[in-house]
Amino acid sequence: MSQLAPEPRLVEHDPAPHRADRFLSRLGSGISSLVLAWPLMITLFVIALLLNVGMGAFSVSPDRVLIIILNHLGELLDKLPWLDPVRGSIADAASAIGLNRANLGLTADISRQQDSVVWIIRLPRTLLAASVGAGLAICGAAMQGMFRNPLADPSLIGVSSGSALGAVFSIVAGITILGAWTLPVFAFIGGLITTAIVYLIARHEGRAEVVTLLLAGVALNAIAGAGIGLLLSIADNNQLRSATFWTLGSLGGTRWLHVGIVGLVTTIGIIIITRYGTALNLMTLGEREARHLGIQTERVRLILVITTAAMTGAAVAFSGTIGFIGLIVPHLIRLWLGPDHRRLLPLAAITGAALLLFADLISRTAAAPSEFPIGVTMSLAGGPFFIWLLLRTRREQGGWA
Amino acid sequence: MSTVFSVDHVSVVRNDRHLVNDVSFECESGSVIALIGPNGAGKSTLLHLLANDLEPDQGDVRLFDKPLSRYKPRELAQIRAVLPQQTVLQFSYHAAEVVAMGRVPLPPCSREEEDAAVDEALTSTETLHLRDRIYTQLSGGEQSRVSLARVLAQKTPVILLDEPTAALDVRHQHQIMQVAGKLAESGATVISVIHDLNLAFAYANRIGVMHQGKLVAYDTPWGIAKTDLLSQVFNFPLHVMRHPAIPHPLVVPLNCELPTTPLETGEPEPRPYIITLDEYA
Secondary structure: OOEEEEEEOOOOOOOOHHHHHHHHHHHHHHHHHHHHHHHHHHHHHHHOOOOHOOOOOOOOOOHHHHHHHHHHHHHHHHOOHHHHHHHHHHHHHHHHHOOOOOOOOOOOOOOHHHHHHHHHHHHHHHHHHHHHHHHHHHHHHHHHHHHOOOOOOOOOHHHHHHHHHHHHHHHHHHOOOOOOHHHHHHHHHHHHHHHHHHHHHHEEEOOOOHHHHHHHHHHHHHHHHHHHHHHOOOOEEEEEEEEHHHHHHOOOOOOHHHHHHHHHHHHHHHHHHHHHHHHHHHHHOOHHHHHOOOOHHHHHHHHHHHHHHHHHHHHHHHHHHOOOHHHHHHHHHHHHHHHOHHHHHHHHHHHHHHHHHHHHHHHHHOOOOOOOOOOHHHHHHHHHHHHHHHHHHHHOOOOOO | OOOEEEEEEEEEEEEOEEEEEEEEEEEEEEOOOEEEOOOOOOOHHHHHHHHOOOOOEEEEEOOOEEEEEHHHHHHHOOEEEEEEOOOOOOOEEHHHHHHHHHOOOOOOOOHHHHHHHHHHHHHHHHHHOOOEEEEEOOOOOHHHHHHHHHHHHHHOOOEEEEOOOOOOOOOHHHHHHHHHHHHHHHHOOOEEOOOHHHHHHHOOOOOEEOOOOOOEEEEEEEHOOOOOHHHHHHHHHEEEEEEEOOOOOEEEOOOOOOOOOOOOOOOOOOOOOOOHHHHHO
């Protein structure tokens, strides 16, 4: 009888152990996100930057790299007339706290050759790699949130190919109406059209189905590939040479102008995208649910589609199609720190920059003196990672289908 | 008591079919309103209309005497919360993070207040122990209770629930409806699509019966609890009686098959036991 008696009231859950758990977990995530993640990624990024600029067929030590960069920055600052009034006081302040090159140990002599290798060849290339890596990684993170799908990536779903098609089209058609911006603008338009098509095909009841999304990517990659092939077959020799560049993905021959364009677009893009961290969190609940919580989903989606297309377009325009970075980086950060987009988006940018710098370092040094395209390096690293991801997902939740 | 929703001759037409056909009703604050009816009767569509997910093809819906379409999304999010039938997440958010998403439309507050509000919402659906678990790894019933906690964390005077009890065991079904009742006592309005008729009878102040897109009845539980009406709407022989223990109507299906073999306890086979309302009166 007593066994059958109904419980007199609802059982109160004892909150004490959970509170302790939570304290520990928050301490853990607090340490890993604030104390560890940012300094770690910034350190990795700086190391990658210095190694990239210093290493290669012609080696330059890190302190010389720093001196060369400081020299050029100093020259640039001297050219700015609006700095004149404060220049004297800054110099005074610096000498007052003993901040000069001798104290920092930056006194090594610089040869002309070292200067031009670092400043004209390697630094632009390195900064371009950093911008492209940051841009593609944050675009991947934003697209995955927007599509509610962990497999969205600018190259996987065909956006990069669309951008490449736009770029090749502008070369082969010989369009130069926008000067140095012609190619990036065409790459942007190509990316925008492809993103829109993928979105329209894959979107169903507010979310993108995995299978449809990936198959749409396959189809768009094929169509863009055919378009590029068609254009190449009617191109003349010079056009063929410049156009082949995009199909491989390479950072060679970067000029400061390229860095300026990609850097500008990427910086603006990162600033825009990181503002939508909360909106992306809510949109992972579903489009309707996000709207119930006050998010203007149509507007957010439009802004994100245009921004990611512009960033992918700019990246593709000067580095070719580099795959997988937008897939790998957000996944690594989610595994480490969880899926909160407010943390994920900015960290994806700096991690992407560091990762692509290391990939470029490998591209340039692994088979020195020859160099292989960075797109090849990323695919060699990304392909196996993608397979691992598929196997892991199948083991844990029975796959995506 | 004030009028919360006033729905005026609203219709929704899709592919020449009236999903919602000329529905009008008003609901008052401080009450639990249940929407019942067979599958495809238009209950969820009506709820989507109230949630402003879709615009009516005819008629209009007013919330606190202002047309729904005139609200800004953020403004609306501070007035009404919506629990969908199911929330599917693709990323490994913790339950607490999911609940905290319900707090986004609210004005910002300190970390401590935020945590306290999340805990309070989790406690009211008995899910505090799931706080640091990953949402996608919870069972269906646990997920729907955490989702309900997210809706409660939004702290809105109007709450729309689409089958909140569908995935729950009997204890949690009643516990959720008790939460709804308490919210109504404190002045909120809870409108819920519900399939379990007895749950609706036990907890709702008003029940709307949907049938082929029309609101065929909108009344108190005893006003709805009519054998003819319910059997006709659900196209199945149902019988309504007074609950033997509590003062609510009780509805039972009439042609359920009774066990033919004796139960293992050795007790005699139970006889069908039916009291009609007339016998009671």
